[in-house]
Amino acid sequence: MGLGRVKSLPFEVIEGEEGSMSSRLVVVGGGAAGMSAASAARRVDPALDIVVLEAGGYAAYGLCGLPYYLAGLVESADDLLAYPPSFFREQRRIDLRLNARVTQLDPQRQTICYAQDGRERRLGYHRLIVTAGGVPVRPPIPGLDDERVFTVRTLEDAISLRSLLDAGRIGQVLVVGAGYVGLEMAEALTARGSAVTVVEALAQAMPNLDAPVAALVEAEVRRRGVDLRLGTRLEKLARAGDRLVARIGGQQLSVDAVVLATGVRPASSVAAAAGAATDQAGALLVDESMRTSLPDVFAAGDCVATHHRVLGRPAFVPLGPAANKTGRVAGTVAAGGAASFTGIVGTAVVKVFDLAVARTGLTLTETLAEGLRAVATDATGKSRAKYYPGTSPVHVRLVHTPGGRLLGAQLVGAGDGVAKRIDPIAIALQAGFDVGDLVAADLSYAPPYAPVYDPVLLAAQAANAANAIASQPNSLAV
Amino acid sequence: MGLGRVKSLPFEVIEGEEGSMSSRLVVVGGGAAGMSAASAARRVDPALDIVVLEAGGYAAYGLCGLPYYLAGLVESADDLLAYPPSFFREQRRIDLRLNARVTQLDPQRQTICYAQDGRERRLGYHRLIVTAGGVPVRPPIPGLDDERVFTVRTLEDAISLRSLLDAGRIGQVLVVGAGYVGLEMAEALTARGSAVTVVEALAQAMPNLDAPVAALVEAEVRRRGVDLRLGTRLEKLARAGDRLVARIGGQQLSVDAVVLATGVRPASSVAAAAGAATDQAGALLVDESMRTSLPDVFAAGDCVATHHRVLGRPAFVPLGPAANKTGRVAGTVAAGGAASFTGIVGTAVVKVFDLAVARTGLTLTETLAEGLRAVATDATGKSRAKYYPGTSPVHVRLVHTPGGRLLGAQLVGAGDGVAKRIDPIAIALQAGFDVGDLVAADLSYAPPYAPVYDPVLLAAQAANAANAIASQPNSLAV
Known part of the structure; x- marks a missing residue:
C-alpha cells in the first residue's frame, strides 16, 4: 500500500463513494x-x-498529433489515442470520467x-x-467568439475543423500566430488545399528561434505558398454571411475560418x-x-x-x-513510489513543410534576456556525403559563452535525418559541455546519413576556432 | 614558421629538391x-x-563512398573526390605525387x-x-590471385569492378566476409542486379555487433534476396574459363567475380x-x-x-x-601549431539495405573480452509517433555495468531518422553517463520524427528499471 495508513476521508461521502476503504x-x-x-x-x-x-470527451491523446489528423495523414481521430478509454478502465482499473x-x-x-x-x-x-x-491564449480582439474561430487545443476542436475541411468548406483560412503550432497548422491546411494567410504580431516567425534561423523557416513557408505577414496584427473579426472578414494591418481579408495559435x-x-x-x-x-x-x-x-x-x-x-x-x-x-524529474534543457523540434526545425538550450535572444553574456556561431553543413543522392543543407547555430561554454543550439534542414541531430547537443548541454568537448564528439558517419564532419561538428569547430583564436594562436583542437 | 629553425637536410639532395631553404x-x-x-x-x-x-592514382577520396559508386548511385568516380588534384596543387600549394x-x-x-x-x-x-x-586482409586461400577477385579498398579496384558491372558481366558474385563492408557490397551488387552469395566464417554477420542485434541485420539481408551463409568458409577458388569456381563448405559455387571483404x-x-x-x-x-x-x-x-x-x-x-x-x-x-585528438568512443553506422545499423562504445561481447562485468538491455520502440505514416520499429541495445554505468549501444532500424539516434549515446559515453542520466535526457519529439518516448529513452528506462529494481523497490527515475 503506497500511501501508508488509510486516513478516513474528512467529508461526507457522495454518490457511490460510500464504504470505500482503499486510498x-x-x-x-x-x-x-x-x-x-x-x-x-x-x-x-x-x-x-x-x-x-x-x-x-477524449482522453490519452497527444495534442501534437492534431495537425496530422487535420492534414489527413492520420485518418481517424481514434488513431491519435494512446489507448481507448476501455483499456484504462478495464486493463488498468482506472475510473476515467x-x-x-x-x-x-x-x-x-x-x-x-x-x-x-x-x-x-x-x-x-x-x-x-x-x-x-x-x-489557449485568446487575444482581446473583437469577433473571436465565432464558431468558425478554432483553437486547436482539443480533439473536439480538431474534429470540428476537419469536418469542415472534409466538406470542402475552407477555401481560405487565416492563422493567427506563427509559432510552431501556427506553422504546423499552415502546413496542414495547405495540404488540404486551403489558401493560408498567417499573421504574426512579432517581426519574425518562430519566436523561440533567433531571427536569422527563423528567417530560414519563413522562406520555406513562403516558398510553399503561405501568405506570411510578419509584424502584423489581427485587429478585428466580423461575420459576413458564411464568411469572416478579418482586418489585418488596416486591410480586409475574407476567410472561411480562423485558427488561433497565439500560445498557451x-x-x-x-x-x-x-x-x-x-x-x-x-x-x-x-x-x-x-x-x-x-x-x-x-x-x-x-x-x-x-x-x-x-x-x-x-x-x-x-x-x-x-x-x-x-x-x-x-x-x-x-502512489507511494520513488521517482524524480530532474529537468529539461529546452529541446523541441517541429516539422514545417520540408524542414525539420529544432532547438535545445537557450537561443541567443533568450540568453540576452537572462542577462547572460553569450555569442552565437553559425555553420551550414550537409545532411549526407556530398556525393550521396538527397544531400541537402543543414544549418546549425550554437549559442555559447565567449569562453566556450555551450548554452544552446538551433538547427534547420530538410529530411528525416535532420531532426534527431539536435539530440547530441541536448545531451551535451545536460553534461555541461564546452564547444571544445563537442568538437571531440565521436558522431556517426556513413555517406547515406552524414558527411564525415557532421554539421553539428562543423558548428562546434567554428565556435571553438573563434574561441581558440581569441585565446591561443594556431590552436586547433579536434 | 612552424618548425622553428630550418635544419640543413643531412643527405644528398635529389631530383629537383636542390636549393630548398624552407622546411x-x-x-x-x-x-x-x-x-x-x-x-x-x-x-x-x-x-x-x-x-x-x-x-x-587518386587522392582525397573516402573509401566509404565506393559501394555507392559501384551501385550506380554516384555516377562518376570523380564525384567521390573531395577536391581534384589541381585544387591541392594550385590552391593549397601541396606537391601531390x-x-x-x-x-x-x-x-x-x-x-x-x-x-x-x-x-x-x-x-x-x-x-x-x-x-x-x-x-586488406587476404586469407591464405588458394586461387585468390585472380583478376576477378576484388578488394574494394582503392578507387582503382572500384573502377575495375564497376566496368564489369556496367558491361553486365557480373551475373553472380561471391562476397567473402559479412562485416559492414561485405554487406555494403552485397547491397550495391544486388542493386546492380547481380545474384549475391555472402560467406562468413563466423556464426554471425556484423561481428562488431552482438549476435541478437546482428540477427536483425541478417534477416534484412536475406529478405532482400542475398544468399547469406554463416559459419562457412571459402576453401578454394579456381578458374573455369571466364568464371570462378568457389568451394564453400564442401559445395561448389560458380561465380563471375569474388569480392574480398575480410577486414583490414x-x-x-x-x-x-x-x-x-x-x-x-x-x-x-x-x-x-x-x-x-x-x-x-x-x-x-x-x-x-x-x-x-x-x-x-x-x-x-x-x-x-x-x-x-x-x-x-x-x-x-x-607544421608547428597546437592540436590534440582526445579519442573515440567507437561510433559507427552503416546502411544495410533498408536498415541503419549503428553502434557506439562497446558491445557486450567486447566487454566480456575485456574482462568487464556488463549486461545488455534491449528495447524496441518506434521511429515516429505510432499514428504517423512511415513509422517503423527501432531496436536499441544498451550495454552497461550491473550498476548502471553506460558502456555502449547498438541500434537497428529503417529510415533516415534512425542512424543519428546513436549520436546522443555517443555523447553520453563521452560524458560518462549512467543509464539514469540517459533516462533524464531531454530528447527531441515531434510526431513525424519520434515518439514521445524515443527508442533510446525506452532502452534507458528499461536498463534503469532493472538497476532500480535490484537496488530499490518501487523506484522509477524519469
Missing part, C-alpha cells in the same frame, strides 16, 4: 500527463482507487468539485494530481485559487517529485514549471515529453 | 587522413614545403624512399606524417620496420598530438591506434571521421 488518488486531466500519472500509480499500487476527471470539468479544489477538506452532465459533484481524495494542461498559458486557475504557488507565467511550482506547495497535491504536464538545467531555474516549457515524464513521476510518487 | 613536411598517403594533414599544415604555415606521396609508393623510412637520416614510374627515389623531410591507411590491417610496415612502436594489431601508437615513437614522425588515419575513451586504452578502429580528425591534428602539430 484514493484523483487525477485532474486525462491528457498525456494525467493518463501517465494514473498508469504509473496503478503500477506502484494495484489496490489504489484511481479516478481521472477529464474535462473533454469524461466530460468532467473540475471547478474547485479544497486542500483542507481534501475534496475536489467538478461538473458533469450539468450537475455539480464532489469527490474526496487522499492524493491529488493536477494535470490540467494549457489554455498554464491551466492552473483552480489549483492557484486554492493557494498553490505559481511562477510569473502562472505555472504551478513543483519539486523534483512533482509536489506542489499544497499538501498531498501534485502537478504535472503543461500546467507546471519544470526545472530548466541551462537556466538553473523553473521555466514554463509546455511540451509532450516532459508532460509524459512529469505525469509518470507524479503518479509514481503519489 | 619540408612529407605526408605518406593521399587519402582522407593525408590530405587533411597536408591541408591543416598549409593553414598553419603558408611557407612550408609540403609533399604528399600517394601510392595510388600520385603513384608514388613508399618503400623505406630512415628516421636517423630523415629520408624516405619511394617508387614512382619504375624508379626508386629518395626524399628528405623535417617532419613526416604516415597516413598509409589499411591493407594497418599499413604500418614501413614505419614499423623503421622502429615505430605498434600495438598488437600492428597499428602505430601515437600520443594526443599524433606523434609516433620516432622523432619527427607523426601518424594518422587507418594505420594508427586511437585512444578509446570507454576502453581507456588505444584501439584499432579504422573509420572515416577519426581518419580526417587525426590527419588534421597531425598536420597542425607537424
Whole structure:
C-alpha cells in the first residue's frame, strides 16, 4: 500500500463513494500527463482507487498529433489515442470520467468539485494530481467568439475543423500566430488545399528561434505558398454571411475560418485559487517529485514549471515529453513510489513543410534576456556525403559563452535525418559541455546519413576556432 | 614558421629538391587522413614545403563512398573526390605525387624512399606524417590471385569492378566476409542486379555487433534476396574459363567475380620496420598530438591506434571521421601549431539495405573480452509517433555495468531518422553517463520524427528499471 495508513476521508461521502476503504488518488486531466500519472500509480499500487476527471470527451491523446489528423495523414481521430478509454478502465482499473470539468479544489477538506452532465459533484481524495494542461491564449480582439474561430487545443476542436475541411468548406483560412503550432497548422491546411494567410504580431516567425534561423523557416513557408505577414496584427473579426472578414494591418481579408495559435498559458486557475504557488507565467511550482506547495497535491504536464538545467531555474516549457515524464513521476510518487524529474534543457523540434526545425538550450535572444553574456556561431553543413543522392543543407547555430561554454543550439534542414541531430547537443548541454568537448564528439558517419564532419561538428569547430583564436594562436583542437 | 629553425637536410639532395631553404613536411598517403594533414599544415604555415606521396592514382577520396559508386548511385568516380588534384596543387600549394609508393623510412637520416614510374627515389623531410591507411586482409586461400577477385579498398579496384558491372558481366558474385563492408557490397551488387552469395566464417554477420542485434541485420539481408551463409568458409577458388569456381563448405559455387571483404590491417610496415612502436594489431601508437615513437614522425588515419575513451586504452578502429580528425591534428602539430585528438568512443553506422545499423562504445561481447562485468538491455520502440505514416520499429541495445554505468549501444532500424539516434549515446559515453542520466535526457519529439518516448529513452528506462529494481523497490527515475 503506497500511501501508508488509510486516513478516513474528512467529508461526507457522495454518490457511490460510500464504504470505500482503499486510498484514493484523483487525477485532474486525462491528457498525456494525467493518463501517465494514473498508469504509473496503478503500477506502484494495484489496490489504489484511481479516478481521472477529464474535462473533454477524449482522453490519452497527444495534442501534437492534431495537425496530422487535420492534414489527413492520420485518418481517424481514434488513431491519435494512446489507448481507448476501455483499456484504462478495464486493463488498468482506472475510473476515467469524461466530460468532467473540475471547478474547485479544497486542500483542507481534501475534496475536489467538478461538473458533469450539468450537475455539480464532489469527490474526496487522499492524493491529488493536477494535470490540467494549457489554455489557449485568446487575444482581446473583437469577433473571436465565432464558431468558425478554432483553437486547436482539443480533439473536439480538431474534429470540428476537419469536418469542415472534409466538406470542402475552407477555401481560405487565416492563422493567427506563427509559432510552431501556427506553422504546423499552415502546413496542414495547405495540404488540404486551403489558401493560408498567417499573421504574426512579432517581426519574425518562430519566436523561440533567433531571427536569422527563423528567417530560414519563413522562406520555406513562403516558398510553399503561405501568405506570411510578419509584424502584423489581427485587429478585428466580423461575420459576413458564411464568411469572416478579418482586418489585418488596416486591410480586409475574407476567410472561411480562423485558427488561433497565439500560445498557451498554464491551466492552473483552480489549483492557484486554492493557494498553490505559481511562477510569473502562472505555472504551478513543483519539486523534483512533482509536489506542489499544497499538501498531498501534485502537478504535472503543461500546467507546471519544470526545472530548466541551462537556466538553473523553473521555466514554463509546455511540451509532450516532459508532460509524459512529469505525469509518470507524479503518479509514481503519489502512489507511494520513488521517482524524480530532474529537468529539461529546452529541446523541441517541429516539422514545417520540408524542414525539420529544432532547438535545445537557450537561443541567443533568450540568453540576452537572462542577462547572460553569450555569442552565437553559425555553420551550414550537409545532411549526407556530398556525393550521396538527397544531400541537402543543414544549418546549425550554437549559442555559447565567449569562453566556450555551450548554452544552446538551433538547427534547420530538410529530411528525416535532420531532426534527431539536435539530440547530441541536448545531451551535451545536460553534461555541461564546452564547444571544445563537442568538437571531440565521436558522431556517426556513413555517406547515406552524414558527411564525415557532421554539421553539428562543423558548428562546434567554428565556435571553438573563434574561441581558440581569441585565446591561443594556431590552436586547433579536434 | 612552424618548425622553428630550418635544419640543413643531412643527405644528398635529389631530383629537383636542390636549393630548398624552407622546411619540408612529407605526408605518406593521399587519402582522407593525408590530405587533411597536408591541408591543416598549409593553414598553419603558408611557407612550408609540403609533399604528399600517394601510392595510388587518386587522392582525397573516402573509401566509404565506393559501394555507392559501384551501385550506380554516384555516377562518376570523380564525384567521390573531395577536391581534384589541381585544387591541392594550385590552391593549397601541396606537391601531390600520385603513384608514388613508399618503400623505406630512415628516421636517423630523415629520408624516405619511394617508387614512382619504375624508379626508386629518395626524399628528405623535417617532419613526416604516415597516413598509409589499411591493407586488406587476404586469407591464405588458394586461387585468390585472380583478376576477378576484388578488394574494394582503392578507387582503382572500384573502377575495375564497376566496368564489369556496367558491361553486365557480373551475373553472380561471391562476397567473402559479412562485416559492414561485405554487406555494403552485397547491397550495391544486388542493386546492380547481380545474384549475391555472402560467406562468413563466423556464426554471425556484423561481428562488431552482438549476435541478437546482428540477427536483425541478417534477416534484412536475406529478405532482400542475398544468399547469406554463416559459419562457412571459402576453401578454394579456381578458374573455369571466364568464371570462378568457389568451394564453400564442401559445395561448389560458380561465380563471375569474388569480392574480398575480410577486414583490414594497418599499413604500418614501413614505419614499423623503421622502429615505430605498434600495438598488437600492428597499428602505430601515437600520443594526443599524433606523434609516433620516432622523432619527427607523426601518424594518422587507418594505420594508427586511437585512444578509446570507454576502453581507456588505444584501439584499432579504422573509420572515416577519426581518419580526417587525426590527419588534421597531425598536420597542425607537424607544421608547428597546437592540436590534440582526445579519442573515440567507437561510433559507427552503416546502411544495410533498408536498415541503419549503428553502434557506439562497446558491445557486450567486447566487454566480456575485456574482462568487464556488463549486461545488455534491449528495447524496441518506434521511429515516429505510432499514428504517423512511415513509422517503423527501432531496436536499441544498451550495454552497461550491473550498476548502471553506460558502456555502449547498438541500434537497428529503417529510415533516415534512425542512424543519428546513436549520436546522443555517443555523447553520453563521452560524458560518462549512467543509464539514469540517459533516462533524464531531454530528447527531441515531434510526431513525424519520434515518439514521445524515443527508442533510446525506452532502452534507458528499461536498463534503469532493472538497476532500480535490484537496488530499490518501487523506484522509477524519469
